[in-house]
Amino acid sequence: MSSSKKVENKIEELKKMATEHGVDISDEIARITEKIQETSRGSRAWKRVELARNPDRPRALDIIKNICDDFIELHGDRHFGDDLALVGGIGIIDGIAVTIIGNQKGRNLKETMARNGGMANPEGYRKALRLAKQAEKFGRPIITLIDTQGAYPGLGAEERGIGEAIAVNLREFSQLKTPIICIIIGEGGSGGALGIGVGDKIYMLENAVYSVISPEGYASILLRDSSQAKNAAAMMKITAEDVLDLKICNGIIPEPTGGAQVDPATSSKSIKEVIVRDLKDLMTRNPSVLVRYRNQKIRTIGHFVEECQ
Amino acid sequence: MTSEKAVESISCPACKSDFDSETLRKNLNTCPSCSHHFRMEPWDRIAYLADPDSFIEFCKNMKSLNPIAMDGYEEKLTEATRKSNLSDAVITGTCTIDKQPVVLALMSFSFMGGSMGSVVGEKITRAIMTGVDKRCPVIIYATSGGARMQEGIFSLMQMAKTASAAAELDRAGLPLFLVLCDPTTGGVTASFAMLGDITIAEPGALIGFAGPRVIEGTIKQTLPEGFQRAEFQLEKGFVDTIVPRKDQREFFVRLLKMHRGKPAGANAPGSAGHEREDQA
Secondary structure, three states, rough: OOOOOOOHHHHHHHHHOOOOOOOOOHHHHHHHHHHHOOOOOHHHHHHHHHOOOOOOOOOHHHHHHOOEEEEEEEEOOOOOOOOEEEEEEEEEOEEEEEEEEEOOOOOOOHHHHHHHOOOOOOOHHHHHHHHHHHHOOOOOOOEEEEEEEEOOHHHHHHHHOOHHHHHHHHHHHHHOOOOOEEEEEEEEEHHHHOOOOOOOEEEEEOEEEEEOHHHHHHHHOOOHHHHHHHHHHOOOEEEEHHHHOOOOOOOEEEEOOOOOHOOHHHHHHHHHOOOOHHHHOOOOOOOHHHHHHHHHHHHOOOOEOOOOO | OOOOOOOEEEOOOOOEEEEEHHHHHHHHEEOOOOOEOOOHHHHHHHHHOOOHHHHHHEOEEEEOOOOOOOOOOOHHHHHHHHHOOOOOOOEEEEEEEEEEEEEEEEEOOOOHOEEEEOOOOOOOHHHHHHHHHHHHOOEEEEEEEEEOOOHOOOHHHHHOOOOOOOHHHHHOOOEEEEEEEEEEOHHHHHOOHHHOOOEEEEOOEEOOOOOOOHHHHHHOOOOOOOOOOOHHHHOOOOOOEEEOOHHHHHHHHHHHHHOOOOOOOOOOOOOOOOOOOOOO
16 A cells, blocks of 8 residues: 555544544644645655665665575676675575675665765676676576666776676666566666666566656756756656556555655565566566567657658 | 858867868868867768768658656757757668668767657667668667656666667677767667677767766866777777778778678577577
């Protein structure tokens, strides 16, 4: 059940209680309802952005710990180094061996610095590809947990070809002959998110966001006013509901009222249920057919008209 | 940036020499003194590259919609079309270069900064798939500021879409040649522009993922001279060679000859008979 639905139910409950006790609270109810409507769109989108960025929100490794019976983390891209902003390894979920890849933000200042705030360098994307190819080799499905503002816009990232690293992932993930489930667990930011975001099924947690650029970036570049980020968040259609409406994601995974950080265990349970349900289906399909469908789906995304002359 | 065809006087930003726009045009938009490469529009490139009258444009009338109902986007598109005389930021078609058939896609930076939205994504994808169908090489001239943000998540998805098409061409064993022009950045760099079998850059072109100002904002220092330029990318190993504009046609004539006569279907690992058996 969505949070807004819960509030509605609560209001109904209050109304009923008020009637039972002979108290008139219709003015208060009207005020609350008005407030809810007013804060909808603009601040609803922004609220999601804040929740998606909440420092207490379960990170990829927290979720992995919760949903896996066993997990072995694997490191390094075999060319340059190990990127702590993008983690991966092999896990067992409900008896099924899977490869899991995820953006990893830190929780405190020290960890955030060590993990570069979840903004991966090229070696992170190349590690992801190495692990993905390994998954294909051993017939393991792939789960990606997306949570990043974007790829790291730094000097070294450019020198080592961050654009090339993401591009190659897009091409290769489109062809992997093994099921891929992508879940946006927090921020789905731009090419940095898409770099591990090509798959057969795309899900978003209820309070996750997915966008081509951050609301701040949109506001400062296109609205020429960085203080317009809240408006930009609404205009860009980045909430889970928006992205589902636009048919870019397959479904929304519910979060506990107040956000995943309130009850990480329940939130992880919902994630696990979706993964297990989908794996049972995807793993019965012929891998070549899976790849064909995946690409057909990707290649039909876009809105345009062709006028006849 | 002006669209009038009248002769005007131009000063080279690199060597400061003065000449008129007609001289610049005759010199393939490069400075007659220092050969600084100015930007060049798709139709001018076609006139230079393709055999006379061989270019057949496709998707001529494809136009963008406003998929996330973004305020002001339609007006922006109308304005861009009026200014550039293009329906969107890429021209695609087939042609011959010294009688050798190719698919050609050429982006224009003057249409909304060459940004990639649904139309650019679709036209690039179809161009690449035409290469697969006709079994001929695909040449893409890239220049772009990145994804077209007014199309929100749809512009992001064009990266995956064009990369998926590039994968198809790759599987079919057909060559994708990229020419990276000034500037090639953002979501275009992070998708088809970096997926060429052979990647050529124009001299001095800015090529990167994040823009220089964004990087400077991150690292809080000024970037070194020449950072992200074509010569830097050659040194770092991300482009095969830098080819000045005046030599590009001849370069492609040679390159296409080297890719002729490849048996159909060779090197296609995705073809039948390669199914994995460990997953029923």
